[in-house]
Amino acid sequence: MTTFEEILNSNKIFEDRNALSPHFVPDLLLYREEELKRMMVALAPIINGKKGKNIFIYGKTGSGKTSSARLVLNRLEPYRSNGIYTFYMNCRVYDSRYKVLQKILSEIKHNFAKSGHSFTLLYEELVDWIENNAKNSDHANPAQNHARHIVILLDEIDLVGDLDSLVYTLTRTNDDLHLRGTLSLIGISNRVNFKSKLDARSISSLCEEELVFQPYNATQLSQILTERCRIAFKPDIVQESAINLASAIAASENGDARYALLLMSRAGELAESQNLQRITDKEVEEARKIADEDKAFEIISTLPEHQKLLLYGLATLVEEIHYKRLIDEVGEKLYSSGEVYERYCSVCKKWGKSTRSSRWFREYIADIESLGIIQTVTSGKGLRGHTTLIKLCYDPAKVKASVEKSS
DNA sequence: CCTCCACAGGAAGCGCAGGAGT
């Protein structure tokens, strides 16, 4: 009989898989000391009961924004006795000012009702709690009557719908508090155009301290990976060259550390499932393929209907073995846009959908190409006329499956 | 060389949805 202990002990690869998760916050963040320091300087005043600066962080995915900010919050934890409380909000989940306040209140008051309160009430509750006005005049313990200082980290802040009112409300809170307690904000976004969504007042209040996180380069990534892999894997599992390869790949993908970690994690899973002793370049390459395909299918599933139909048609064409009229230099099958359009139309017919015109079909081709799912070349010699030759970049069976699954 | 093929891709316009103005 198999026991859970046996399963857990049979794991020869991972020591602590969690260290590769994007949510993992290490005690030490490499190459972000400067940024950490600036954030800590901005927030340090609250330890003495003064108002800290609001911070806005901008940077591409996987540049350490969230990890750095969370680490700063962790470093504030020991000051709980000074009345300092921190809150982490993922705005993908808490995407309105109501939800944000609601979440904070449900964290500080355990029996707080999930809904049914007006926004004003939530706001007053929060102000009350920060001021910590002793309602039962509990003078026996004056230490319990200190005003509180809270820091709210708003991750992916650009996803908040009523962003202006959220920022306005939260920054205004400090005025309503009359220096009995403070509220500081840290906003994180990876969109360049984020600021244009805000009005000028909100920008100036949110961006009292502004940080831009530069992407990591390959050398930095490999240091970071080495460190994380030391925690995540059992000793002598990961080859150094594998780490370097993952770093180089991630560096070319905008220096995305999250992607580098994902590669190592997938490589580890591969090694585990194949009972390997070591993780080598081969596993990383393999992991990259899997990650790429996952990504492609994620993109496909969110595509508009007719672009899916187009891809489905192209996939059925590629699957036909006998039709090998055109082949590119690596032996991949190419199809002219006319052929693909014809197939697309017959797929539409079969599925009972109306067809789009060929003009619009060409726009679809351009769209899908920009997403990297297909590649096109202009026809040269060997073919009459002037056309675009289309190549599917992924396994046709998998493309078909992901179209079917998502429709 | 001319013509035809098989498209590429610009321009104009159409119907509709959703937001602003009244």
Place this chain on the structure above:
DNA sequence: ACTCCTGCGCTTCCTGTGGAGG
């Protein structure tokens, strides 16, 4: 509640392009 406007997805029409075939 209503018009007006604008943007979007799309069709229709049209001119342009480069090689193939006669």
